[in-house]
Amino acid sequence: MKLMLRFYKSLIVVFCLAFALPACAELQLGAELAKQGRRTAAGGIYKVGNPYKIDGDWYYPRENTRYDNVGIASWYGSKFQGRRTANGEIFDMNLLTAAHPTLPMPVLAQVTNLSNGRSLTVRINDRGPFKKNREIDLSRRAAEILGFKQQGTAKVRVQYLRKAALYNSRGQLISGQEPETFVIKKPVTPQSTRYVNSSPVGAVEARDLNGKVIPQRKAAPVQKNFYVQVGVFSQKQYADSLNNKLDGIGNIQTTSVIADGREFYRVRIGPLNSRVDANIMVDDVLERGHQDAIILEE
Numbered sequence: 001m002k003l004m005l006r007f008y009k010s011l012i013v014v015f016c017l018a019f020a021l022p023a024c025a026e027l028q029l030g031a032e033l034a035k036q037g038r039r040t041a042a043g044g045i046y047k048v049g050n051p052y053k054i055d056g057d058w059y060y061p062r063e064n065t066r067y068d069n070v071g072i073a074s075w076y077g078s079k080f081q082g083r084r085t086a087n088g089e090i091f092d093m094n095l096l097t098a099a100h101p102t103l104p105m106p107v108l109a110q111v112t113n114l115s116n117g118r119s120l121t122v123r124i125n126d127r128g129p130f131k132k133n134r135e136i137d138l139s140r141r142a143a144e145i146l147g148f149k150q151q152g153t154a155k156v157r158v159q160y161l162r163k164a165a166l167y168n169s170r171g172q173l174i175s176g177q178e179p180e181t182f183v184i185k186k187p188v189t190p191q192s193t194r195y196v197n198s199s200p201v202g203a204v205e206a207r208d209l210n211g212k213v214i215p216q217r218k219a220a221p222v223q224k225n226f227y228v229q230v231g232v233f234s235q236k237q238y239a240d241s242l243n244n245k246l247d248g249i250g251n252i253q254t255t256s257v258i259a260d261g262r263e264f265y266r267v268r269i270g271p272l273n274s275r276v277d278a279n280i281m282v283d284d285v286l287e288r289g290h291q292d293a294i295i296l297e298e
Contacts, residue, residue: 044088044125046166048104054130059101060286066295067103067160068279071135073111074153075143076128085126092139099126099137102283106164111136112157113146120145123164226278227270227296230285232257239265242290249284268296 049061077093085091087105103109105125112119122142129137136158140149148154230246233239239254246252250269257264269285272278278295285293 044085044106046104046106046163047087049086049127057130058289060289061102061104062286063104064102065160065162066275066279067109067158068276069135069283070114070155070157070276070280072133072153073113073136073138073143073146073148073156073158074129074131074134075138075140075149077140087125089125091126094141095139096120096122096142096145097126097139098122098124098142099128100124100135100158101127101130102286103160104163106166108161108164109136110157110159110161111138111142111146112159113148114155114157116147118146121161125164225271225298226275227268227272227298228278228281228285229266229268229294229296230290231292232264232266234262234264236265239267242267246285246288246290249288250281270296271298 048063051058051060053059076099080091081093083091085097085105086099089106091097098109098111100109103124105127107124108121109124110119110121120142122138124136126137135156138146143149146154146156230252231239231242233242236254243252243254246267246269251271252267252269254265254267257266269281270278272281275295275297282293282295
């Protein structure tokens with residue numbers, strides 16, 4: 001029996017070497033990745049990653065489907081052409097890809113150049129940039145389309161869209177549709193709509209059935225405030241300690257709340273004027289090592 005098993009194993013090896021070495025190698029790679037619970041993506045995997053430290057600064061990767069941030073974009077090209085990205089894919093400077101310090105990989109994100117209004121969707125599959133106040137590192141082609149390749153950097157807005165489709169080792173889609181690597185057209189207001197919207201509108205007068213003018217009440221605009229809650233504690237001393245650690249980050253406050261008949265102390269920052277400001281504040285808090293930060297809307 002053992003001799004028979006050895007014979008069949010030897011036959012399989014000979015077949016792979018003589019006839020189908022690439023296919024067998026691919027099957028072996030797929031089996032190895034399956035053991036690790038991974039899915040191939042052009043040689044790479046879906047990855048969030050652990051906190052890491054670069055040049056003294058800590059970065060905290062995490063899944064954030066509401067990510068919406070403004071910062072400085074740069075680009076990278078021929079120096080990294082053909083190299084593996086942080087999640088194992090192959091970098092191609094002529095594709096619409098990007099590197100981000102904390103977003104999962106691969107995901108799709110919309111990047112808008114705030115100086116000229118150009119916008120496109122990129123596939124984030126790498127880590128970087130690691131310079132102060134840098135938001136994202138784009139491929140050379142993406143920088144060309146957004147119109148800042150010559151300048152080197154630009155102020156951009158980065159918005160998370162969704163997870164990107166995965167690929168096998170041959171570059172074929174495993175599931176989902178082809179990633180959206182198209183340029184998003186800048187919205188244009190139709191001429192007729194523009195004319196109507198720009199026309200002066202006189203006061204609207206309402207009357208009842210007897211011809212008497214009905215006074216019009218102006219609805220008060222709804223003002224939304226955003227807060228970043230950093231932590232909730234059952235003892236005030238711990239809330240005060242966190243408050244002191246975050247001193248200087250913004251308008252931070254400790255408030256008392258009652259829940260289920262118990263008193264708790266929450267530490268939060270705000271109010272902030274918009275969700276974008278709140279997202280930026282969350283990133284600042286995460287960089288200081290506080291992983292429980294959430295956005296509250298009131």
